[in-house]
Amino acid sequence: MRSLPVPDRDLEERSLRARTEPMAVTDFGTNIYEVRTDSGTYMVDLGAGRCTCPDHHFRGARCKHLRRVAIEVTEGRVPPPGHVAVECRDCDSEVFVPVDDVEDGPHYCPVHRVVPGDAVRDRETGHRLVAVTHPARRADDVSIPGTDATVADYRTNREYDPDEPVVGAVYPRARVTAEGVEPRELQVYSFPRSRLVRVDPEPERTPDARTSSAGEPRNRDRREENRRDRDRRDRADA
Ligand SMILES: [Zn+2]
Ligand SMILES: [Zn+2]
Secondary structure: OOOOOOOOHHHHHHHHHHHHEEEEEEEEEOEEEEEEOOOEEEEEEEEOOOOOOOHHHHHHOOOHHHHHHHHHHHOOOOOOOEEEEEEEOOOOEEEEEEEHHHHOOOOOOOOOOOOOOEEEEEOOOOOEEEOOOOOOEHHHHHEEOOOOOOOOHHHOOOOOOOOEEEEEEEEEEEEEEOOOOOOOOOEEEEEEEEEEOOOOOOOOOOOHHHHHOOOOOOOHHHHHHHHHHHOOOOOHHH
């Protein structure tokens, strides 16, 4: 048997103050954060575990500023070291991107990000598809096979910005596997990114489910999708 360690009062105190005292943390890029408090402004180097405050400087303490920055990073309010905040292309929420990847944009928040395998709906036709490529090159830079038109030129895409990134998608029955798209000969269609709306994957249908849903108006699905889109937007705004 042994007794539990006696809590270090100073340590508890610092943890509590790190969380409860008003501080404004600003990301300065790479590992440096500015922490503004009522009693002064300090610079924290999170990677090196250093702060410019007297508590850290004279006592070598893991001060409340260092702790606060670590909390803000963990809770996603400021970018982690080596990352910077950029705006999502489709909304004004922030995305944390590794410094080296910033130029490879556009970047998307989790709500608007489309990754291979995501179920999407074509706004123009209402068709469901499965995304097979990331948003990448611009719509006016990707040509449609067998034509001399670009995705941006295409008749039904003229309402979309020519600088939109293009997403490749296939009609269902196709599956995305580690080997790529199956079946292989499947046609991949290119869409301006915002023409596609991310939707929930189609549930696996049992024969019973198919029977009971037969004859129900398609609008119901549409309403359900609209509701989900709204929920996603609300979550993104929160
Ligand atoms: Zn400090
Ligand atoms: Zn977004």
